[in-house]
Amino acid sequence: MTGPALSCAEMPVLRQRGQREVFCGLTSIIWLHRKMQDAFFLVVGSRTCAHLLQSAAGVMIFAEPRFGTAVLEETDLAGMADAQEEIDREVERLLSRRTDIRRLFLVGSCPSEVIKLDLSKAAERLSRKYAPQVRVLNFSGSGIETTFTEGEDACLAAMVPDLPEVDDRQLLMVGALPDVVQDQALSLLDQLGIGPVTVLPSMRADDPVGVGSKTVFAMTQPFLGETCAALERRGARHIPAPFPFGEVGTTAWLRTIADEFGVSDAVFERVTEAPRARARNAVARASEVLRDRSVFFFPDSQLEIPLARFLITECGMRALEIGAPYIHRQLVEPDLAMIPEGPVLSEGQDVDLQLDRARAARADLTVCGLGLANPLEAEGLTTKWAIELVFTPVHFYEQAGDLAGLFARPLRRRDMLRVAAE
Numbered sequence: 001m002t003g004p005a006l007s008c009a010e011m012p013v014l015r016q017r018g019q020r021e022v023f024c025g026l027t028s029i030i031w032l033h034r035k036m037q038d039a040f041f042l043v044v045g046s047r048t049c050a051h052l053l054q055s056a057a058g059v060m061i062f063a064e065p066r067f068g069t070a071v072l073e074e075t076d077l078a079g080m081a082d083a084q085e086e087i088d089r090e091v092e093r094l095l096s097r098r099t100d101i102r103r104l105f106l107v108g109s110c111p112s113e114v115i116k117l118d119l120s121k122a123a124e125r126l127s128r129k130y131a132p133q134v135r136v137l138n139f140s141g142s143g144i145e146t147t148f149t150e151g152e153d154a155c156l157a158a159m160v161p162d163l164p165e166v167d168d169r170q171l172l173m174v175g176a177l178p179d180v181v182q183d184q185a186l187s188l189l190d191q192l193g194i195g196p197v198t199v200l201p202s203m204r205a206d207d208p209v210g211v212g213s214k215t216v217f218a219m220t221q222p223f224l225g226e227t228c229a230a231l232e233r234r235g236a237r238h239i240p241a242p243f244p245f246g247e248v249g250t251t252a253w254l255r256t257i258a259d260e261f262g263v264s265d266a267v268f269e270r271v272t273e274a275p276r277a278r279a280r281n282a283v284a285r286a287s288e289v290l291r292d293r294s295v296f297f298f299p300d301s302q303l304e305i306p307l308a309r310f311l312i313t314e315c316g317m318r319a320l321e322i323g324a325p326y327i328h329r330q331l332v333e334p335d336l337a338m339i340p341e342g343p344v345l346s347e348g349q350d351v352d353l354q355l356d357r358a359r360a361a362r363a364d365l366t367v368c369g370l371g372l373a374n375p376l377e378a379e380g381l382t383t384k385w386a387i388e389l390v391f392t393p394v395h396f397y398e399q400a401g402d403l404a405g406l407f408a409r410p411l412r413r414r415d416m417l418r419v420a421a422e
Ligand code: SF4
Pocket: 024, 025, 026, 045, 046, 048, 049, 050, 052, 108, 109, 110, 111, 141, 142, 143, 144
């Protein structure tokens, strides 16, 4: 894998802090609860937090929910009630009713952080009480200084110290993926002869996921910096690789792991040849409308750098600015090294200043959060909602065409509207 002579990895980063337009970490519960089937997420927060979860995951009202909110009332916020006792009562009520719960996450929020409610103390106490049937952990989903994908990072990082020690050499695949995508990845690794492979987060508490000094791990999501550090503290070794988006990204991700496990070129070619060709063709078809067009990324999901790499190197787009809420160098360096110098690389956000840059740039496609998309559309810019990229299966070969299609759709729609108006 060779990169450009001068890449974004060597370029200075524009760092700004100010008002930001992102969802909070509670949002990640929406995909985590689907992934971890015996887990329950109890948000210790306000009515606002409850509304966010309910409206964002409205579909869950038809199912037995696996998340809820222990609402902090005004007496809690004023420090007049013992919130720890109330948490104990809520948890008791929940666990006596729901014997299927094996992992309970107490999820912090802005209000619980503001009143400095110690959820780790509560988690320890409740874990002792309900072990071994239920493991109680805590993490923060607060929107103070965070973006929504950090909820998953905080959740996975909270699980790492709790993983059993394993001695055998193994590959740990880290990041919550839709089941169908995860199965494809595991099947490719299996065909390459790589194993044993386990996944964090596991679907069930009893799944045999452990960590040790012979564990090597590969990330499937670029926003898992804390989880990466927690795994390294347990002695595991990170395999840095470009993220598996598109044909090139997926091949590079697999190749790096294959090299680690000594897979021969012949086996690698045999296993990847057909899906690579399918992915290449699908991307070529879906990206016709993207070629030679420009893109501007507002910081949102932390997927921006690998996605910009995909759009530039596989779809022929030109990036004007790649904004990311946080740049975890250790994780995204391989993707940065594949992006030729040129775009502004920015970290953090002062939304007004960034809006000025986006208006001046007038990119063909602006990737941004929901709050910015409508006003920018009204100003004549074509936008893509960044959050869709987190909720849609986009990783690995079979989704490569869909990924290009997600970016192509708003441009096609705009082109059609233009033709209709003429
Ligand atoms: S955690 Fe904070 S940002 Fe998120 S819904 Fe609750 S109050 Fe709002």
